[in-house]
Amino acid sequence: MIVNNAWYVAAWADEVTAKPLARRICNLPVVLYRTLDGEANALLDSCCHRGAPLSLGTVVEKGIRCNYHGLVFGSDGVCVEIPNQDNIPRKARVQHFPLIEQDQMLWIWHGDADKADASLIPAYPFHNDVRNWPHKHDMMPVQCHYLMLVDNLLDATHLAYVHPASVGGSVANVHMVAKNQLDATDNGITLSRQMSNAPAPPVYHNCVPFPGLIDRWQEFEFIAPASVIQYSGGVPAGADRATAGAPRFDMRIFHALTPETDTSCFYFWSTANGHDTGNPAATAKIDTEIRKALAEDKLMVEAQQARINELGEDRLVDNRADAPRVMARRAVAKLMQRQNPAA
């Protein structure tokens, strides 16, 4: 279920330079690069002459040069130069993808270019608020369908089993009895989870030592088809979350899942520090700790995908805890239906 008419994160803005970068997105090979003016651009990674990858090419003044026989393509994908030939065939062009740089990410539109509406890109201004939310970011390839990671992020009951040593903690019941609020939005869902009198899980405790039990929150917004915005934290049990000072754990995570193929994706994420903002070591510590949790998820979802590849999904049975992910999948289905009513 890949929605083509949608924005996906193609890369972090700082990943893309004048040295072309090859990345398969929604089953198509794409080349990402910056022109000599610094503008990020995305083209199909296949020259229209003999099909060589443009990612093996070189950025030159007029665009990107294929390094097989030297054809040059402008930012719109139109061939602007053929060595030793004045006449450029009208069909000499490669597909261009709309690409927008926003909030330190490069968002690509894979579907009909005339439907690419920049206002649909999920806004994440925290990436630019380095004073209040200093952050780290990275990308991890994962061998699973991108929606399996959306499922994973919206399913909190796995925390105690997959993440006892990181974000979960060892007391499974904390997650089972959390106060949940699940709501549909125009383009996805919101899920809020409040856990009172809970032990601080290792990630929280390793970042901010808490003397006793805490009140935890995990708040998610899923924006179909592939973005999850998370705000999580904890304060000493009984403290007022709005006004509590230290000790306090305050973290934002932006998750963007970009389909690579039908069974693999790119997991872009950032972790932002809201409790010790002037301390780069605290920002780095959150990143180090959250990486452990992401590695734990990767292990599980890749193993899950391998089983699904082999056995299919027909025999799978939902339970009550699946409500958020089922609702999220519905939002994706709705988006697909809206964009392709004939489907």
Ligand code: FES
């Ligand atoms: S294949 Fe690109 S110039 Fe020939």
Ligand SMILES: [Fe+2]
């Ligand atoms: Fe997880």
